[in-house]
Amino acid sequence: MLPDLCALIVDDEQDIRALIGMALERIDITCEQAANVTEAIALLESRSFHFCITDMKLPDGDGVQLIHHCNRNYPDMPVAMITAFGNMEVGVNALKAGAFDVVAKPLDIQQLRNLATAALRLSKVTGTLPEQCTNLIIGDSSPMQELRTTLRKVGRTQAPVFIQGEYGTGKEGIARAIHLMSSRSSHPFITINCDALQDESAAETLFGFRDDHGIVHDGLIQNAHQGTLFLNNIEHLSIELQAQLLQLLTDKKIRALHDTQEQDLDIRIISASSADLPALANAGQFRQDLLFRIRVVHLSVPPLRTHREDIPQLTNHLLQTYASQWDMPEVAVADDALQAICEYDFPGNTRELDAILQRAFTLMEGEEIQLSDLSFEPETPQGGYHSNSEAVGDLEGYLERLEREAIEEALNATRWNKTAAAERLGISFRALRYRLKKLAID
Numbered sequence: 001m002l003p004d005l006c007a008l009i010v011d012d013e014q015d016i017r018a019l020i021g022m023a024l025e026r027i028d029i030t031c032e033q034a035a036n037v038t039e040a041i042a043l044l045e046s047r048s049f050h051f052c053i054t055d056m057k058l059p060d061g062d063g064v065q066l067i068h069h070c071n072r073n074y075p076d077m078p079v080a081m082i083t084a085f086g087n088m089e090v091g092v093n094a095l096k097a098g099a100f101d102v103v104a105k106p107l108d109i110q111q112l113r114n115l116a117t118a119a120l121r122l123s124k125v126t127g128t129l130p131e132q133c134t135n136l137i138i139g140d141s142s143p144m145q146e147l148r149t150t151l152r153k154v155g156r157t158q159a160p161v162f163i164q165g166e167y168g169t170g171k172e173g174i175a176r177a178i179h180l181m182s183s184r185s186s187h188p189f190i191t192i193n194c195d196a197l198q199d200e201s202a203a204e205t206l207f208g209f210r211d212d213h214g215i216v217h218d219g220l221i222q223n224a225h226q227g228t229l230f231l232n233n234i235e236h237l238s239i240e241l242q243a244q245l246l247q248l249l250t251d252k253k254i255r256a257l258h259d260t261q262e263q264d265l266d267i268r269i270i271s272a273s274s275a276d277l278p279a280l281a282n283a284g285q286f287r288q289d290l291l292f293r294i295r296v297v298h299l300s301v302p303p304l305r306t307h308r309e310d311i312p313q314l315t316n317h318l319l320q321t322y323a324s325q326w327d328m329p330e331v332a333v334a335d336d337a338l339q340a341i342c343e344y345d346f347p348g349n350t351r352e353l354d355a356i357l358q359r360a361f362t363l364m365e366g367e368e369i370q371l372s373d374l375s376f377e378p379e380t381p382q383g384g385y386h387s388n389s390e391a392v393g394d395l396e397g398y399l400e401r402l403e404r405e406a407i408e409e410a411l412n413a414t415r416w417n418k419t420a421a422a423e424r425l426g427i428s429f430r431a432l433r434y435r436l437k438k439l440a441i442d
Contacts, residue, residue, distance in 0.1 A: 005029045006047070007116065010040045010054035010066065011082065016107070020053060023112040037061035037069075044074060051078045051119035053103075053112075056090055064097045071098045078119040078156070082107070095159035095296045114266060121183035122156060137170075137177060138317050139310030143302040147174075150299060155181025160249070160294045163272040165301030168351030171272040172232060174301060179228040184268060187227030192220055195236040202241060208256035216256050221248070224267045231271040234294070235280055239287065246290045269294055304349045311342045311353070318354055319369075322361050326434055331361065337371045344376055362431045404439050407432070411441075 005028060009020045012035050021031040032049070034040040036059045040052075052070060054063040063081050070079045080101045081094035091102040100122055103115055137148055154161055155178050163171045172191060179189045197205065208219035221229060231237070237245070248254055249269065253262045271294045280286040304311070315333060323330040333341070337360075346352050360373040406425065414420035422432040435441075 005120065006049050007031050007119075008034065008040060008043055008049045008052040008054075010034045010037070010052065010058065010063070012036060012055065012057070012059050016055070016082075019107060019109075020112055023109045024116055027113055027116065029116055035059070037066050040066055041069065044070070049074075049077055051080070051116070051122075053080045053082065053115070055082045056084070056094070063099075064094060067094065067097045067099050078122045080115055080119065092292065092296050095157065098153075098157065099159075100156060101158040118158070118183050137174065138314045139307060140313070141307040141310045143307045144310060147299070147301070151177055151181060154178055154297055154299070157297075158182075158268055159296045160269045160271070161297045161299060162277070162295040163270065163299045163301060164277075165272070165274060166303045166349055167274050168346075168349035169301040169303060170350050171274075171301060172230065174299065175228070175230045175232075175270040175272060178270060179230075179268075182228070182268070184227050188224050189228050189230065190220055190224040191230045191232060193232050195233045197237065197241065202238070203244065204257055206241065207244065207254060208259075210256055210259040216259055216261075219256065221254060221265070221267065222256075222263070226266050228268045228270055231269065231294075233273060234271040235273045235275040235277060235286060242287045242290050246287060246293060249290075249293050304346045304353065308342055312338060314350065314353065315341060315357060318357050319361060322358065326437055328430070328434065329367070331364065331367055331369060333369045334371065337369050337374055340371055340374060340376075362434050363428060364430065365428050400439065403435065404441065407435060407439065407441060 007024055007029050009017050009024075009031050010033075011017045011020070014035075017033045017035075021033060024031050029050075032043050032047075034043055038060055040054070043049075044052075052066075054066050056063040058066075067079050067081065070077055078100040079098070080103060081091065081099045083090045083094070083102055083104050091104070094102050101115060101118065103111060137144060137151070151174070161175075161178060163174055165171050175191075176189055179185060192206070204217075204219065206219045206221055208217050208222055210216045248265065252265055254265045255262045277286055277291055277295070281288045281291045315338065319331055319333070322328070341353070341356075348355070356374060356376065357369075359375060360369045364370070364373045407421070410421040410424045411418070414424060418432060418436075419429055422429045425432065427435075
């Protein structure tokens, strides 16, 4: 731990260096100043710094060159880039090079202090995957090891991340891992499923609104202030909302609908899709300029069938999770059942594996999951489609009520003999025990 907070300021304009130094020294951060890349490298060799702020254009090189040097030689020191106002492409290139953030001229004192605070938080980030992250990313195969290595790097920046992957590959879990590894981990992680933003209230849900009484109601974006905003299935975002999101990313400000006041906004955007966004952009169905802004870092999540060697470990992890969460004994998997699991292609990826194992764990007899306990095909309802108006708008609640009624009826009929009740319901004692716990039936 360094005894005093110290920053390196690199800019060929003495006035800019003085402005940044004054802003930071008022919050007890000592500043060393350099006018070019050569002076900056010499200072870096002479002492340690908590973070560095560099201009893009320097007399003997540029800021990206210095960022690369720092990443190679001082990987734990965050580096921020100063760019000319509106020079979006340079800012994106700086983030791709490894800058943890980008600030545009003219420089704002409060913005500089916020930048310094974020850099100091980031300097305390160890780069080690927290336990919550290791539970989200299971497996020792080359693709998963490479993914974890990339996450360690990505977590230390503020760069927008785009996660590409098939349905069920765990894109939200990866987004959450990035958040947990970042300097924003103590702030909100807000998930927005863009496919649900299809009605006229979508803009109000996202950006907030001012009502007829003059009261401003925050949207989901404001709720993510200082944290991470995860936009899942971003391809479903309407063209109008895409334009508003692009404006937000450019200005770093937000204004609620029907309001006149703008608010500063400090968020990191992580987005995800199973669609081919570049192809959608070429077809005019997704804004090319927005794609450019959200795809600074591109992560590809491998489908489960491409790293089958991880399936036994993932299976064991999921079964241990069920046993812990439901307060039930741990179980094993018969060899032929595990072989069948490993040979299956899993079009629904990890999410499908989770569903198959949950069902097997619930319905199995004995202490071992057998091949007969596994169902690799979606079940087809028998007797045709049954309609009930009570299910409209609350299908989950409706099904839960039906399940509760059936279980309570069986328990009452058997005078609360659970073994007999399970037999009457046609399910295993284990399955009944799980359902009793799930429905909180004493």
